[in-house]
Amino acid sequence: MEETISLKELFQTIKKRLGLIVLLTVLATALSGVVSYLLLTPIYQSSTQLLVNQSQNEQGTVDVNQIRSNVEIISTYNVLIKTPAILDKVSQELNGQETYSTLSSIITVAAEGNSQVLKITVQHPDPVMAASIANTTAQVFQNEVPTLMNVDNVKILSPAQVGENPSPIKPQPVLNMAIAFVVGLMAGVGLAFLLEFLDNTIKNEQDIEKLLELPVLGSITVIEDKDIQQAIRQQRQAKTRTRGETVGS
Known part of the structure; x- marks a missing residue:
């Protein structure tokens, strides 16, 4: 079975790893700003x-x-x-x-x-x-x-002259931070897709079909404890109403 990747899956992957992408982008930009403003010597x-x-x-x-x-x-x-x-x-x-x-x-x-x-x-x-x-x-x-x-x-x-408020030609913090932003964003997106590629866990029916190469006949939904408790209460309430109607008649 030939595997295809749709735009929807790409956007889902980005959305799923959005926190990681944003974190790497912010860290790269902040690190570039710290280095440019505090560590590099102005020239x-x-x-x-x-x-x-x-x-x-x-x-x-x-x-x-x-x-x-x-x-x-x-x-x-x-x-x-x-x-x-x-x-x-x-x-x-x-x-x-x-x-x-x-x-x-x-x-x-x-x-x-x-x-x-x-x-x-x-x-x-x-x-x-x-x-x-x-x-x-x-x-x-x-x-x-x-x-x-x-x-x-x-x-x-x-002759060369010195102005009243000379400005350094380097580093250029704004340019460095802009480059770091782009690099961090690309690295974040690349890492997100890499993690998604390495993740071999089964998440849905499509993953089962790809793995077993067999069609899915049915699925059992996950029932949480609160849903079970709610169903029991509704059943008890229904029985109580039925008994009340029987006594009244």
């Missing part, structure tokens, strides 16, 4: 922008080839900024508060699209320190480029 981000200048020719017009060269050299600058030649000096400027390995892990360098603007981004638990590292890195790089590359085409376009 702040600060960035500064560098401009790789284009040069002008004797007629005062922009040299297109020089612009293309400046854009291409940005890839070299991306690598150069995170080398010990730059970051060791940044560490010295910061009085050794951050080591080369630490600076290398928290600093990100990337070009702004295909422009001549280079962006240095720093992520740090202290917003003031993040801005300080970004500005120090930009300044050290600007000072060292003429020596390392024999060019002087870098200017600080926009």
Whole structure:
């Protein structure tokens, strides 16, 4: 006999295990909120922008080839900024508060699209320190480029600044709790169906037919004690009324 699962059975399973599903969803969401708000360290981000200048020719017009060269050299600058030649000096400027390995892990360098603007981004638990590292890195790089590359085409376009009320970029508690809610809900539903699949007890006539592959001819309902007592009282009352009618006649 081929087994089929109807939508009604699916909804019945969800309804039967609704408490478990809700419990797992609430626990996952609450745990995510506790971890996000109380255990994870807030990380702040600060960035500064560098401009790789284009040069002008004797007629005062922009040299297109020089612009293309400046854009291409940005890839070299991306690598150069995170080398010990730059970051060791940044560490010295910061009085050794951050080591080369630490600076290398928290600093990100990337070009702004295909422009001549280079962006240095720093992520740090202290917003003031993040801005300080970004500005120090930009300044050290600007000072060292003429020596390392024999060019002087870098200017600080926009230094990093700290706002009055800086907000951390991570963790994001609301997003984490939303993800935990969805994961908890899916886990709860999955566990509910797993428990239902592992439950091999016989609950109704359909289960008997599936197990024995025989039709059910009849069933005996469950009679509770209160139903028996009620039936006895009704029977006694009926006998009393019958006797009263007999005496009266």
